[in-house]
Amino acid sequence: MNESNSERGAKRSVTHHWSDYLFIAPAAIFLLLFMVFPLIFNVLMSFRDVQASTLLNFNAPWVGLANYNKVFENPTFWPTVRNTVVFTALSLLFQVGLGLALAVFYTRNFPGATYMRGLFLIAWTIPVVVSAAVFRWLLDAETGVINYVLQSLGLIKENIQWLADARYSLLATIIVNIWLGIPFNLVLLVAALQTVPKSLYEASSIDGASRFQTFRFVTLPLILPALLSVVMLGLIYTFKVFDVVYVTTQGGPLDASQVISTLAYKLTFSQFRFGEGAAMLNLLFLVLFVLSLLYLRSVNRESA
């Protein structure tokens, strides 16, 4: 129906055509100026040796791929990439896993279900700097609640120096990130689960399937597209994360919990190595761009 309308509209509104473009023009111009242009600027900056003195007068010398080489040869770079991959993988695993478990629980019908489920989103609504501040307090080595609970449960013998120990700082940031990400997955997965027709569950229980079997063979295949979509979105979002790592550990101690965004920040704003920072960000953007294309492909395939 929409097709014939817009076709008819196309014929009738040939005289309106230029005004139609006016609708999109403001947003397009804005994005051109403030998104595309900065992107190009970043690319150009990555090919020049830009220092603090030359940042504002565009006189920096052209150095070709030297900045990219420096990035690859930076001893912190590859551990940071590894950190980012580990951070993303573990975050997603638990965010989606716990989110799915909670979603299954919350699709049950009981008083207050919808409202309480919505309250989980508080974790997502408040500024990340606030959440990370609270977790820094919770993760305090001597007096934080988390160590207290772990000790009481007998899971650890000595207090873990979550933020100061290079072995645990990345894990600390992952814990905070999992907390931050659960509500998002919960809401989306509940929406996905609600598209499964109730009649299928009835049929499955008539056939004698257990709850777990029903989930494994009926629910899971049906929500797989949505699950994939949620995972891909989470992948793109988590890979570039900055706030949570920066506020929790600042990438420390000694770059132990550094991720790509925070390393780029350090290079750019602490060490003023603008060219290298830009190069690193371009590489990050490339990865995210490819992931986004994959996401578009997967979504298009599902609706085809």
Added chain:
Amino acid sequence: MKSFMSLYKKGYGLSLVSLLLLGIFLFPIYWMVVTSLRTSTEIFAYPPQFIPNHIDLTYFREVVFENEKVLPYLRNSFLVGAGTTLLTLLLASPAAYGLAHLPLRGKNLLLLISLSSLMFPAIMLATPMFVMFSQLGFTNNFLGLIIANTALSLPFAITVLRPFYRSIPTELSEAARVDGCTTWTAFWRIILPLSRPGLLTAGIFTFLFGWGDLLFAISLVNSDNLRPITAGLWNYMGGNVTKWNLVMALSTVAMLPPLILFLFAQRYVVAGLTAGSVKE
């Protein structure tokens, strides 16, 4: 016993479980508020006392009223949040309408740009914007923060708004045009009011995003009278590392406006999440 069973059958047993789960999950929020109401000796008590013995409001007073920077921080956050929302909606509504209805080429490119909210690390914008604004002469300026935040929120807002415009039948604007409206008047007078749920969703989302921004707040602003509360809290933490009651008090203050907005507009936030992520 019988009434207990009937309550359980009605689902209240699950409600209790849900309450427990919610309590565990939101414990950090509880702990934040409780810590801000206690003295230093109490907060460092080990084992931690989960229920406070008495409540002490001095830390809120110290952080909010005696620190003359804090109320301006809040005002600045409001300005940035509201400004970002206004600019974003002004740009996003016509654009979403254009993409939804009018026969245009270049749709696919714009769809990809809509994904760019997601795939752009904010840092990629920070340095170029700093340079741009320096050249134009307005660094350390609200407009700079608003523009930076809008650059990231605009694509997402367009994505959220587009389905709302698609669901409004084209007959309406055509009828309006037959009656003598121009395309723009038809949009402004008739279509736009109909998209109010969409505008609320995108608007609330954008406000929360603008309020919660940290990166632009710390890289594009360096004077206290322009600093939003996110950057203010970050600075405060640096100088008051072990004074957790003060830090938590300031955190609570920074959390309250988005929290209140969320509690009033919960369904719009949920709608925005699902609309922006699930492609029709």
